[in-house]
Amino acid sequence: MTTVSRVKRGRKFDQVLEGARTVFLRDGFDGASVDDITREAGVSKATLYSYFPDKRLLFLEVAKGECRRQAETAVEFDDTDSAPEMVLMIAGRRIAELASSDFGRSVFRVCVAEAERFPEVGHEFYKSGPGLVRQRLIAYLEGAIARGQLAIDDIPLAAAQFAELCRAEVHVRRLFHLDETFSAKRRDGIVRGAVEMFMSRYGVQRRD
Amino acid sequence: MTTVSRVKRGRKFDQVLEGARTVFLRDGFDGASVDDITREAGVSKATLYSYFPDKRLLFLEVAKGECRRQAETAVEFDDTDSAPEMVLMIAGRRIAELASSDFGRSVFRVCVAEAERFPEVGHEFYKSGPGLVRQRLIAYLEGAIARGQLAIDDIPLAAAQFAELCRAEVHVRRLFHLDETFSAKRRDGIVRGAVEMFMSRYGVQRRD
DNA sequence: CGGACAATAGACCGCTTGGTTCAGTTCCGG
DNA sequence: CCGGAACTGAACCAAGCGGTCTATTGTCCG
Incomplete structure (x- = not known):
C-alpha cells in the first residue's frame, strides 16, 4: 500500500x-x-x-510532469538484431505517432510558447523529447555500425536526420491545424520514406 | 518641429x-x-x-505582416540549370538560415502559441513559410526530373524531406535555447548532410 | 492673424486577474 | 466519538488589463 x-x-x-x-x-x-x-x-x-506557492510553480510542476510523461513514450530499441530497416521502421512509427498525437502537439505548443519565460521548461522538453530520441538513436546506430549493418561518419547528424524525416510534414501540419488527424496509413508512408532515404544513404548494401 | x-x-x-x-x-x-x-x-x-479597433485586430495585422516578410525571405530557384547538388545546397542554406535566425524563431514561436486562438495565423504562417518552401521545391524538383537530373516518385514527400533535413537540429535547438547561435559553418555541415542524403536517394547517377 | 478641427496625451473606467483571509465544515486516525 | 488537520466557499484586495473620453495641442486655410 x-x-x-x-x-x-x-x-x-x-x-x-x-x-x-x-x-x-x-x-x-x-x-x-x-x-x-x-x-x-x-x-x-x-x-x-x-x-x-504560486501559479508559476504550479505550471513548472505540470510542465515537468508532462515532459516526464513524454519521455516514457519515447522510442526504445529492443530487437537490435533485426535488420536496420525493421528496427528503424518501428522506431520511426513511434516518433511519427508522438508527433501527430494530441498529447505531443499540446506539450510541444505549450513548451514552445513558454520557453522564453521559463527556460527550464524548454530544456526539460528537449531533454525528454527530441534529445532523448536522439540519444537512443545514436546508441542504436553505434551498435548497428559495429555489427556492420550501417556505415555512418557523423552519427549524431544521422540520428537527427532520421528523427526529423519521420516528423516531416506530420508535425508542422498538425501544429498549424492543416490536418486534424493523420491516418496510420499516411504516417506509415512517411516513415517508410524516411527509412528508405536513410538506408540508401547509410546502408552498407543495396537491396531492391 | x-x-x-x-x-x-x-x-x-x-x-x-x-x-x-x-x-x-x-x-x-x-x-x-x-x-x-x-x-x-x-x-x-x-x-x-x-x-x-482592438488589440486582436492589431495582432492579426502584425502577424500577417510578419508572415509576408517571412515569405519574402523564402527560397527561390533561379539557376535551375546547375547541378542539383549546387541548387539544393544554396536553397538549403536559405532554409537553415531562416530556421536559425532570431526573426524566424520569433515568428514561429508566436504563431505556434497563438495558432489555437487565431487559426488564420496558423494557416498564414504555414502558407508563407513551410508551405511556400515546399511548393517551390516541388516546382524545382519537377523540372529537375524532367531534365533527367533526379528520379523521384513521391515529389511532395521528397520536398518535405529535404526541407526538414535542412532544419534538422537547428530549429529545435534554437527554439528551446540549447544553442544561442549557429555558425554558418555548422549550418553548412547540416545542409551538406541534407544534400548528400537527398542525392543518394534521388540522384540518377552515383558520384563519389 | 484667428477660428475650425483633427490628432494627441493620458487620466480614467469597469472588469478580471493572482493571491489572501477566515469562519466554518469534513475527514480520519486513535 | 473526539480532536486536529485538511478542505471549503466566499469575500476581499491591489494591480493590471483593454478600451474610452476629454482637455489640449498643433496645423491648415481664409
Missing part, C-alpha cells in the same frame, strides 16, 4: 495537478486562470495555494 | 505597427499589453485605437 508518505499531507494533491494539467495544456500559461484550474480540479482556491 | 507636410491621416501608422511588431514578437499576444505597445511605438493609446 502507498500509506507511507501518501496520506501525510494532501488528499487532493493529485486532483489539483490533474486539473492544472488539463487547463494548462488546453489554454497555456496566460490563458489559464487559477479559478479555471480550481473549477476543473474540483477544489477550492485555498487548497490549491496550500500545495503550490 | 515637423518639416514634413505629409498625409495627415496616418503619420504614425507605421510607428504603431512597428512598435506592435517588436512587442508582440518579444512577448506574445497575452504578454504584450497595449500600453507596452504604445510606449514602444512612442504613441498614445488614442492614436493606436484610431488605427485599429
Whole structure:
C-alpha cells in the first residue's frame, strides 16, 4: 500500500495537478486562470495555494510532469538484431505517432510558447523529447555500425536526420491545424520514406 | 518641429505597427499589453485605437505582416540549370538560415502559441513559410526530373524531406535555447548532410 | 492673424486577474 | 466519538488589463 508518505499531507494533491494539467495544456500559461484550474480540479482556491506557492510553480510542476510523461513514450530499441530497416521502421512509427498525437502537439505548443519565460521548461522538453530520441538513436546506430549493418561518419547528424524525416510534414501540419488527424496509413508512408532515404544513404548494401 | 507636410491621416501608422511588431514578437499576444505597445511605438493609446479597433485586430495585422516578410525571405530557384547538388545546397542554406535566425524563431514561436486562438495565423504562417518552401521545391524538383537530373516518385514527400533535413537540429535547438547561435559553418555541415542524403536517394547517377 | 478641427496625451473606467483571509465544515486516525 | 488537520466557499484586495473620453495641442486655410 502507498500509506507511507501518501496520506501525510494532501488528499487532493493529485486532483489539483490533474486539473492544472488539463487547463494548462488546453489554454497555456496566460490563458489559464487559477479559478479555471480550481473549477476543473474540483477544489477550492485555498487548497490549491496550500500545495503550490504560486501559479508559476504550479505550471513548472505540470510542465515537468508532462515532459516526464513524454519521455516514457519515447522510442526504445529492443530487437537490435533485426535488420536496420525493421528496427528503424518501428522506431520511426513511434516518433511519427508522438508527433501527430494530441498529447505531443499540446506539450510541444505549450513548451514552445513558454520557453522564453521559463527556460527550464524548454530544456526539460528537449531533454525528454527530441534529445532523448536522439540519444537512443545514436546508441542504436553505434551498435548497428559495429555489427556492420550501417556505415555512418557523423552519427549524431544521422540520428537527427532520421528523427526529423519521420516528423516531416506530420508535425508542422498538425501544429498549424492543416490536418486534424493523420491516418496510420499516411504516417506509415512517411516513415517508410524516411527509412528508405536513410538506408540508401547509410546502408552498407543495396537491396531492391 | 515637423518639416514634413505629409498625409495627415496616418503619420504614425507605421510607428504603431512597428512598435506592435517588436512587442508582440518579444512577448506574445497575452504578454504584450497595449500600453507596452504604445510606449514602444512612442504613441498614445488614442492614436493606436484610431488605427485599429482592438488589440486582436492589431495582432492579426502584425502577424500577417510578419508572415509576408517571412515569405519574402523564402527560397527561390533561379539557376535551375546547375547541378542539383549546387541548387539544393544554396536553397538549403536559405532554409537553415531562416530556421536559425532570431526573426524566424520569433515568428514561429508566436504563431505556434497563438495558432489555437487565431487559426488564420496558423494557416498564414504555414502558407508563407513551410508551405511556400515546399511548393517551390516541388516546382524545382519537377523540372529537375524532367531534365533527367533526379528520379523521384513521391515529389511532395521528397520536398518535405529535404526541407526538414535542412532544419534538422537547428530549429529545435534554437527554439528551446540549447544553442544561442549557429555558425554558418555548422549550418553548412547540416545542409551538406541534407544534400548528400537527398542525392543518394534521388540522384540518377552515383558520384563519389 | 484667428477660428475650425483633427490628432494627441493620458487620466480614467469597469472588469478580471493572482493571491489572501477566515469562519466554518469534513475527514480520519486513535 | 473526539480532536486536529485538511478542505471549503466566499469575500476581499491591489494591480493590471483593454478600451474610452476629454482637455489640449498643433496645423491648415481664409
